[in-house]
Amino acid sequence: MTNQIYIYNSLSGKKEKFEPVQSPNVGIYVCGPTVYSEVHLGNCRTFISFDIVVRYLKFIGYNVRYVRNITDAGHLENDAEIGEDKIAKKAKIEQLEPMEIVQRYTLDFHKVMSLFNAITPNIEPTATGHIIEQIEMINKILKNGYAYEKNGSVYFDIKKYISEGYKYGELSGRSIDDLISGSRDLDGQNEKNETVDFALWKKASPQHIMKWLSPWGDGFPGWHLECSAMGTKYLGNQMDIHGGGMDLKFPHHECEIAQGYAANKISPVKCWMHGNMLTLNGKRMSKSTGNTLLPEELFNGNNELLEKAYSPMVVRFFMLQAHYRSVLDFSSDALNAAEKGFHKLMEAKNKLDKANYIKTNINEIIDQEIKKLCLDCYKHMNDDFNTPKTIATLFEIVSQINSKLADVSFGMISEDTFLELKKTFNGFIEEVLGIKDVKKGNEAITDGLIDILLEMRDEAKQNKNYALSDKIRDQLINLGIVIKDNKEKTTYTIT
Numbered sequence: 001m002t003n004q005i006y007i008y009n010s011l012s013g014k015k016e017k018f019e020p021v022q023s024p025n026v027g028i029y030v031c032g033p034t035v036y037s038e039v040h041l042g043n044c045r046t047f048i049s050f051d052i053v054v055r056y057l058k059f060i061g062y063n064v065r066y067v068r069n070i071t072d073a074g075h076l077e078n079d080a081e082i083g084e085d086k087i088a089k090k091a092k093i094e095q096l097e098p099m100e101i102v103q104r105y106t107l108d109f110h111k112v113m114s115l116f117n118a119i120t121p122n123i124e125p126t127a128t129g130h131i132i133e134q135i136e137m138i139n140k141i142l143k144n145g146y147a148y149e150k151n152g153s154v155y156f157d158i159k160k161y162i163s164e165g166y167k168y169g170e171l172s173g174r175s176i177d178d179l180i181s182g183s184r185d186l187d188g189q190n191e192k193n194e195t196v197d198f199a200l201w202k203k204a205s206p207q208h209i210m211k212w213l214s215p216w217g218d219g220f221p222g223w224h225l226e227c228s229a230m231g232t233k234y235l236g237n238q239m240d241i242h243g244g245g246m247d248l249k250f251p252h253h254e255c256e257i258a259q260g261y262a263a264n265k266i267s268p269v270k271c272w273m274h275g276n277m278l279t280l281n282g283k284r285m286s287k288s289t290g291n292t293l294l295p296e297e298l299f300n301g302n303n304e305l306l307e308k309a310y311s312p313m314v315v316r317f318f319m320l321q322a323h324y325r326s327v328l329d330f331s332s333d334a335l336n337a338a339e340k341g342f343h344k345l346m347e348a349k350n351k352l353d354k355a356n357y358i359k360t361n362i363n364e365i366i367d368q369e370i371k372k373l374c375l376d377c378y379k380h381m382n383d384d385f386n387t388p389k390t391i392a393t394l395f396e397i398v399s400q401i402n403s404k405l406a407d408v409s410f411g412m413i414s415e416d417t418f419l420e421l422k423k424t425f426n427g428f429i430e431e432v433l434g435i436k437d438v439k440k441g442n443e444a445i446t447d448g449l450i451d452i453l454l455e456m457r458d459e460a461k462q463n464k465n466y467a468l469s470d471k472i473r474d475q476l477i478n479l480g481i482v483i484k485d486n487k488e489k490t491t492y493t494i495t
C-alpha cells in the first residue's frame with residue numbers, strides 16, 4: 001500500500017499507523033441505527049463520516065468488508081437496562097407489530113442513506129437475526145467465568161473481569177472506582193452482584209413482547225451484545241476498525257470491549273473511531289426545545305429554522321467541510337455558503353471533464369504545483385481522513401483551473417500531469433467524497449423528467465392517484481429539483 005494512513009484511535013487517544021490484521025483486507029464495523037423512528041441528522045452525519053472512511057480505503061486499494069447493523073431488538077428506553085424496548089414501545093403507540101415498525105424505519109433509513117449517496121454496507125445484520133449467535137457468545141463468557149446467571153437473566157461480572165487485569169472504562173476515560181461507587185441501584189436491578197455489572201441476557205416480563213427462548217428461559221439479549229456477536233461472526237475475533245457516534249463510547253462500546261476479551265481473550269477491535277455531534281444554530285439539537293431538523297426537512301425546506309430547501313448532495317458536501325472529530329454546526333448561512341462552494345467545484349469539474357488537452361508551452365512552476373496539489377489530496381486523507389483539508393486542496397485546484405489552465409486547453413502542464421489531475425480531481429470528488437453533480441446539464445434533466453413523467457402516467461393509470469409517490473419524489477430530488485410539499489402532500493411547488 002503506497003498510502004500509509006494514520007487514524008486517531010479513541011482508545012489510545014493518539015493517531016496510530018493503520019496496519020490491518022490481514023492487509024489488504026480490512027474489516028470495519030459501524031453501529032447502525034435503532035429503527036424505531038426517522039433517522040436523525042446526527043446519525044446521518046456519523047454514517048456519512050464512516051462512508052468516507054470506507055470509500056477512501058477502497059479508493060487506495062484495500063479490500064474492505066463493511067458491516068453496519070440494524071438494531072431491531074434489545075435497545076431499551078434511555079439506553080438503560082430497565083424500561084421498555086424502544087421498538088416495542090413505538091409499536092404499542094401505533095398499534096402495529098414491532099416488525100412493522102422495524103420495516104418502516106429501516107426502509108426510511110435506507111432511503112435517506114441513498115439520497116446522501118452513501119454506499120451500502122457489505123453486510124447489514126440485525127439483532128433479531130442473530131439471537132443464536134448471541135446466546136452462543138453468552139455461553140462462552142459464562143464458561144470463561146466472566147458472567148453469572150440470576151433469576152433467568154445473565155450479567156457480566158465486572159469485578160471478576162478487572163481482577164484479572166482487564167480495564168473497564170478506559171475508552172470513555174472513566175475510573176472503575178467512580179463507576180462502581182457512582183452507579184445507582186435502580187428498581188429491579190438489585191439482583192445484580194454489583195450495580196456496575198451489565199446485562200448480557202434479560203429475563204422478559206410477561207408483558208414484554210419481543211422475547212426468545214434461551215437456556216435461561218424466555219428473554220432478550222442485552223443491547224451491547226449484538227454488536228459483539230455480529231462483529232465477531234463477520235469480521236473475526238479482532239476487527240480492524242469499529243466506528244460509531246461518540247455518545248456510544250459509554251456504556252455501549254466499553255461493554256463490547258469487555259465482552260470481546262471475556263469471550264475470545266483478545267481485544268476485539270484494533271482501532272476505535274468516534275464521530276462528533278451536530279449542533280443547530282450553535283445549540284444542541286433537541287426535540288423538546290424545537291431545535292431539531294430531520295433530513296427530510298432539509299430536502300423540502302419545511303422547517304422554520306431553514307431559509308430554503310437543500311439538495312442531499314449539498315448537505316453531504318457541507319458535512320464534509322468539518323472533520324469527523326469536530327462538532328459541526330448547521331445553520332442556513334453555513335448551508336448557503338456550502339451550496340455556492342458546491343456549484344463552484346462542480347463547474348470546475350465540468351470544465352476539466354470537457355477539456356481536450358492541447359500541448360503548448362509547459363510552465364514548469366504550474367506543472368509542479370498541480371502535481372503537488374494532487375499528492376496533497378492523498379496526504380490529507382491519509383492524515384485521519386481530513387476531509388476539510390482535502391476540500392481546501394480541491395479548491396486550490398479549482399483556482400488553478402479557473403485562472404488560466406482551462407483557457408489554454410491545459411497545455412501549460414504536461415500531458416501526464418493533466419491525466420493525473422483528472423484522475424485525482426474526479427476521483428476525490430466522485431469516489432472519495434461521494435459527491436455527484438445535482439445539475440447534470442439540461443439534457444440529463446430533460447431525460448430524467450421524461451422518465452418520471454412516463455412513470456407518473458403509469459402510476460396514475462394504475463392507482464387513479466395523482467399525488468406524487470415517494471419514489472417519484474426521490475427521483476425528482478435526485479435530479480436536483482427542489483420539491484416543497486404541504487403536509488397533506490396534495491400540492492407541490494417545483495422549482
Ligand SMILES: [Zn+2]
Binds near residue numbers: 227
Ligand atoms: Zn453497536
